[in-house]
Amino acid sequence: MATRFELVLDGADDVAVRAAGEAALLAVEDTDAELSRFRSDSFASRLARSGPEDPVPLDAERFALLVLCDDVREATGGAFDLCHLGPGRLVLDRERRRAHVDAPGTTVDFGAVGKGVALDRAALELRDAGIAVALLHGGTSTVVALGAPPGRTGFGVRVALPGGGGHDVSLTDAALSVSAQHGQDRLPGGGHVVDARRGGRAVSALLPTDVVAVTAPTATLADLWSTALLAHGPTDDLLRRALACGVRPIPLPKSPR
Amino acid sequence: MLDPSRRHFLKQSLAGAAVVSLAPHVLAASYRPPRAVKVAVVGCGRQGRDIAKELGSFENVELVAMVDVVERRLAAALRRQEGAKGYASTDEMLKAEPAVEAVFVASSTYTHRPIVEACLAAGKAVYCEAPLAHTAEDTRAIAAAAAASTAVFQTGLLASVNPIYKLANKFFRSGSIRDVQSLRAASFRKNSWRASGSEDLETLDWKLDPKRSNGLPGELATHQIDSVSWFCDRVPVSVRGWGSVRFYKDGRDLADSTQLVFDFGDGVRMLHEAGLANSFESTNEVVRGSNGTFKLAWTAGWLFKEADAETQGWEVYANRQQFHDEQGITIIADATKLASQDRLKDGVGLPNTPLWYGIEAFLKSVTEGAEVVNGAQRGALATIAGIAAQHAVLTGEEVAIEA
Numbered sequence A: 001m002a003t004r005f006e007l008v009l010d011g012a013d014d015v016a017v018r019a020a021g022e023a024a025l026l027a028v029e030d031t032d033a034e035l036s037r038f039r040s041d042s043f044a045s046r047l048a049r050s051g052p053e054d055p056v057p058l059d060a061e062r063f064a065l066l067v068l069c070d071d072v073r074e075a076t077g078g079a080f081d082l083c084h085l086g087p088g089r090l091v092l093d094r095e096r097r098r099a100h101v102d103a104p105g106t107t108v109d110f111g112a113v114g115k116g117v118a119l120d121r122a123a124l125e126l127r128d129a130g131i132a133v134a135l136l137h138g139g140t141s142t143v144v145a146l147g148a149p150p151g152r153t154g155f156g157v158r159v160a161l162p163g164g165g166g167h168d169v170s171l172t173d174a175a176l177s178v179s180a181q182h183g184q185d186r187l188p189g190g191g192h193v194v195d196a197r198r199g200g201r202a203v204s205a206l207l208p209t210d211v212v213a214v215t216a217p218t219a220t221l222a223d224l225w226s227t228a229l230l231a232h233g234p235t236d237d238l239l240r241r242a243l244a245c246g247v248r249p250i251p252l253p254k255s256p257r
Numbered sequence B: 001m002l003d004p005s006r007r008h009f010l011k012q013s014l015a016g017a018a019v020v021s022l023a024p025h026v027l028a029a030s031y032r033p034p035r036a037v038k039v040a041v042v043g044c045g046r047q048g049r050d051i052a053k054e055l056g057s058f059e060n061v062e063l064v065a066m067v068d069v070v071e072r073r074l075a076a077a078l079r080r081q082e083g084a085k086g087y088a089s090t091d092e093m094l095k096a097e098p099a100v101e102a103v104f105v106a107s108s109t110y111t112h113r114p115i116v117e118a119c120l121a122a123g124k125a126v127y128c129e130a131p132l133a134h135t136a137e138d139t140r141a142i143a144a145a146a147a148a149s150t151a152v153f154q155t156g157l158l159a160s161v162n163p164i165y166k167l168a169n170k171f172f173r174s175g176s177i178r179d180v181q182s183l184r185a186a187s188f189r190k191n192s193w194r195a196s197g198s199e200d201l202e203t204l205d206w207k208l209d210p211k212r213s214n215g216l217p218g219e220l221a222t223h224q225i226d227s228v229s230w231f232c233d234r235v236p237v238s239v240r241g242w243g244s245v246r247f248y249k250d251g252r253d254l255a256d257s258t259q260l261v262f263d264f265g266d267g268v269r270m271l272h273e274a275g276l277a278n279s280f281e282s283t284n285e286v287v288r289g290s291n292g293t294f295k296l297a298w299t300a301g302w303l304f305k306e307a308d309a310e311t312q313g314w315e316v317y318a319n320r321q322q323f324h325d326e327q328g329i330t331i332i333a334d335a336t337k338l339a340s341q342d343r344l345k346d347g348v349g350l351p352n353t354p355l356w357y358g359i360e361a362f363l364k365s366v367t368e369g370a371e372v373v374n375g376a377q378r379g380a381l382a383t384i385a386g387i388a389a390q391h392a393v394l395t396g397e398e399v400a401i402e403a
Helices: A014-035 A043-049 A060-075 A114-128 A219-232 A236-244 B004-015 B046-055 B071-080 B090-096 B109-121 B136-148 B163-173 B201-208 B215-232 B313-317 B335-340 B354-368 B376-395
Strands: A005-009 A090-093 A098-101 A134-138 A142-146 A155-160 A166-171 A174-180 A211-216 B018-023 B037-042 B061-067 B085-087 B102-105 B125-129 B153-156 B180-188 B238-244 B257-263 B269-275 B283-289 B292-296 B301-305 B319-323 B326-332
Touching: A005 A014, A005 A114, A014 A043, A014 A114, A043 A098, A060 A090, A060 A219, A114 A134, A114 A142, A114 A174, A114 A219, A114 B071, A142 A155, A142 A219, A155 A174, A166 A174, A166 A211, A174 A219, A211 A219, A219 A236, B037 B046, B037 B090, B037 B354, B046 B061, B046 B071, B046 B102, B046 B354, B061 B071, B061 B090, B071 B085, B085 B090, B090 B109, B102 B109, B102 B354, B109 B125, B109 B136, B125 B354, B136 B376, B153 B354, B153 B376, B163 B215, B163 B292, B163 B301, B180 B215, B215 B238, B215 B257, B215 B269, B215 B283, B215 B292, B215 B376, B238 B376, B257 B376
Parallel strands: B018 B326, B037 B061, B037 B102, B061 B085, B102 B125, B125 B153, B180 B269
Antiparallel strands: A005 A134, A090 A098, A134 A142, A142 A174, A155 A166, A174 A211, B018 B301, B180 B283, B238 B257, B257 B269, B283 B292, B292 B301, B319 B326
């Protein structure tokens, strides 16, 4: 995922806390190995090499992830799409739990959701290890809070705003994700989040300086929906569908028009 | 006086050996057993969970049961494994799941023997992780049980099922690097080896208990002893070793840093280094010959040719690749086909994880009667060499490796 993951863990036994942290970071590494489109032995690359004659069988975890991504693709009318780099698309056979791409050379890019998946798996490792209070983030744009710091009702997380200042959020047993065009300029006109329908920058009423931030029960949902809302634009209908999934957009001041 | 261009060529050739990356991209990336097969996984630690995950990518294979003595770990594994039932013991699982045809044994090394014996006695095919056991006695007992059984038994050693290693070995046998001069292997990963969690730590922290674990030589070197032995068709006859606790001053006795020297006879030795305080270079094996050097790193492999080595036919299809400060060439199985599609670069890397190939080979033996790739005898050889290496570290003496 080419980004830094950091964990803050609360525990009395240094050795045990370190072991729990190692298990969590191993989950992040494993997720990167699984979802990276730059590794030939990854799940993403297996999908990219597949075809109607050679579909990829899906275990429960991968099937659930692809269903989630496919639902959001449908909800955004295709603005969010794992295959935004083209040329084909991902075909998900929900009945037989298999998937394949429908054109050779199609890239399957989990970039919009990979950090969230990694953080959810890391948080699961921590819970399994008996860690009840922790804060985890991937690349500072997706955050997961387990419990709350002693004596507080939640972890304080600040969403930085482009014009300066920030919006403070208290996070407890939930995830938060932020998406914005600024910060990375990989597209010709700047920005990095693509509207797959146009192959360019996000459309909608959003300006390049606007920020979309959401909280959700899981980091996967938060990561996915913050990107989808930015790519498509936060229309009333899409916001309703996000809310139905437990995703709550954080009202942020809009950039000056 | 040499022509300047020729002098330049010689300088380049001698300063940096050519590099060939081995990448059999076009080998089959999926496998579907010809009939349905129900399987179980014993041991829900990291390796057991990795096996369970890989099994999910095979159609016609149903993981119906998972076993672990630690309730919390079993529950964690079952949460990730839809449809599988959990059991606290192998005996319980064998009794309740008669339709299970094959069992993957990925429990703590010191627990393997009774599990393997029970599964073989029940007529189940067994895939047993390496090392096979923590003592020579248990290792030989497992090998004897496998030999006495008609059921399939495969050791979880992955070099000879890995397409990159197989391709490299084919080149080796055709004389690519000529005769073996020396061997080197490394296994590094920064990790304390402590089990996470607050309960059952005595059970879970077995890797750090000298009575139940052979430390880095047993758990890590075993795999590379097998890799090199298979690759060069030689087995080690003795070993010397050193080890120390360099980083994790947390009360452990087993070394977190080890250096081993295996004698393969005829003047050929393998230096093996392992550590838990540093990750640089990860896991790899190096085979040096007088015509070149193979470096094999599980998901990638390279051939560094000496300047005076002959050019072989397959190099015509090689793809150029930069490696450190040397220009190398990438070789790809079936390169002609990929080149015709202008997709040579797509050939770099292994299409599946090394573990996937181990499982594929096992499933082929179970469902198609294919010859077992890594039998118990081979697993025992590598396991006993690993046990001897740990003994050498603990005693400071040269220890003979008895096949």
